[in-house]
Amino acid sequence: MHHHACDREYRKLARAAGAAAVVLACLAPLEAPAQQAAGPRMIGVLTEALAATHPTVEGLKSGLRELGLEEGRDVAFDIRFSQGDADALRKGAEAFASSGVDLIFTINDAATRSAQAVTKTIPIVFTLVRDPVAAKFVDTLAEPGGNLTGISSLxxxxxxxxxxxxxxxxxxxxxxxxxxxxxxxxxxxxxxxxxxxxxxxxxxxxxxxxxxxxxxxxxxxxxxxxxxxxxxxxxxxxxxxxxxxxxxxxxxxxxxxxxxxxxxxxxxxxxSDFHAEGFQAARLVERILRGARPQDLPVEGADKIxxxxxxxxxxxxxxxxxxxxxxxxxxxxx
CATH class of the missing domain: 3.40.50.2300 (Response regulator)
Structure with a gap:
């Protein structure tokens, strides 16, 4: 659960940004490990959802925690939810490209397409994508080929x-x-x-x-x-x-x-289970943050149906x- 201060901050931000951009990196790092001197790695989350809390985002966070990546200390999240508005989705993707997040995490085809359109260099990990090859997000499942990989909903x-x-x-x-x-x-x-x-x-x-x-x-x-x-x-x-x-x-x-x-x-x-897809994708996210390239990580099929x-x-x-x-x-x- 978030602290009250976080909740207040969240509400303030949500009002200020018209619920377009909510940064949930409330827990400041206590002591960053030496190699993390630059502070937590920024993950931009792009979704069509109505709010910042989405089962797939919760799954991602708990998967990263299990892999030893703590929110605030090792990773921070900038969550853009478009409430189904295509224009807001595009703007969210553009904001990530210009601020230079370390990785973009997308939920569903529309969010993935928006992210793919704005960057060929920032790694993108997608979830809730129905068929990544048919959608032209990757060349093949085994060899994605570009800057995208992720989980297919099959x-x-x-x-x-x-x-x-x-x-x-x-x-x-x-x-x-x-x-x-x-x-x-x-x-x-x-x-x-x-x-x-x-x-x-x-x-x-x-x-x-x-x-x-x-x-x-x-x-x-x-x-x-x-x-x-x-x-x-x-x-x-x-x-x-x-x-x-x-x-x-x-x-x-x-x-x-x-x-x-x-x-x-x-x-x-x-x-596929929305929470489980986020949890499963956490390993791909972790490997990329540790230096792996998306094109070398095969797309995985959702493992919980x-x-x-x-x-x-x-x-x-x-x-x-x-x-x-x-x-x-x-x-x-x-």
Whole structure:
């Protein structure tokens, strides 16, 4: 927890900077080790989040602590959260490039793209990136090639597994809708993966690319009782939230990419754990701060994938949750 003084400072800063830039380096170094005479290494954190506290940032901090890097003594954080504003995200990235932070830590595709656009030299460690190769953040996973490396959320790879979980929960469903952003290469890769799994699972997967809000509304209207839905991870148009609403309104089972949706009533989700991705990325951050180059550190796949189930929603939809699914679930909402 932060000290009261920190809290006051935080509130003052948050007001002063219009909650755009909050420096959470409140704990002044007591005695810096000799090689740290220049003070703590500055990590610029860039996120679209609504506040400075994000599970991935908390994961990063606790991972660094475990590796012996103390906040205030060894590392300090400058956290820019854009509250979903693309312009604020760009400005945050530019501020890091001009102040010359030691490393930029990004959360999600948009933040990573903003950071990539402003520097070819400052190391960038990304998290919550769905497919770093398709997004052109790295050349290959094994050999990133530039100044970026990080953790992949494995979105495309997990699509088939999501479908399998959906079939376990809704065995009567035959037709599954995959409504996704037409212009998003990651969503396209995920649907291709799901298509292969659907054949094995004896399901008819209807791929429906949309590019406008109207097209999205039209696609949602075609979903019938007895169908099921595979919600996409990311892309524009906020497709997954729209599908959550449709799923609950029509009693149609849907599988989502993150636990967050299950908290809002979604039936089931299967995807990487936000806190764990930050914790996992801490080792990459530590190695770079100790002199490793991002291009020499392979991108890692998220190592903690969470299965979350909402039993209330299952009951509402008249679905029996198989015991094997319950035993495997990491999060159960009742």
């Amino acid at each position: 979105t495309a790879e997990l699509a088939g597994k999501r479908l399998e979980i959906l079939k376990n929960l809704a065995p009567k469903a035959r037709r599954v809708w995959a409504i996704h952003d037409r212009d998003d290469p990651v969503s396209r890769a995920a649907v291709a993966n799901a298509q292969a799994a659907a054949t094995q699972l004896d399901l008819q997967l209807v791929s429906r690319p949309v590019d406008t809000r109207n097209a999205l509304a039209g696609a949602v209207k075609e979903i019938r009782p007895g169908d099921a839905v595979l919600a996409p991870d990311g892309g524009r148009l906020d497709i997954a939230p729209a599908l959550l609403e449709a799923s609950l309104a029509a009693g149609v089972p849907a599988v989502f990419p993150a636990t967050l949706y299950v908290g809002y009533g979604g039936l089931v989700s299967y995807g 969470d299965l979350a189930i909402n039993l209330n929603t299952a009951q509402l939809f008249g679905l029996e949750v198989p015991r094997k699914v319950l035993l495997r679930a990491d999060t159960i909402r009742r």
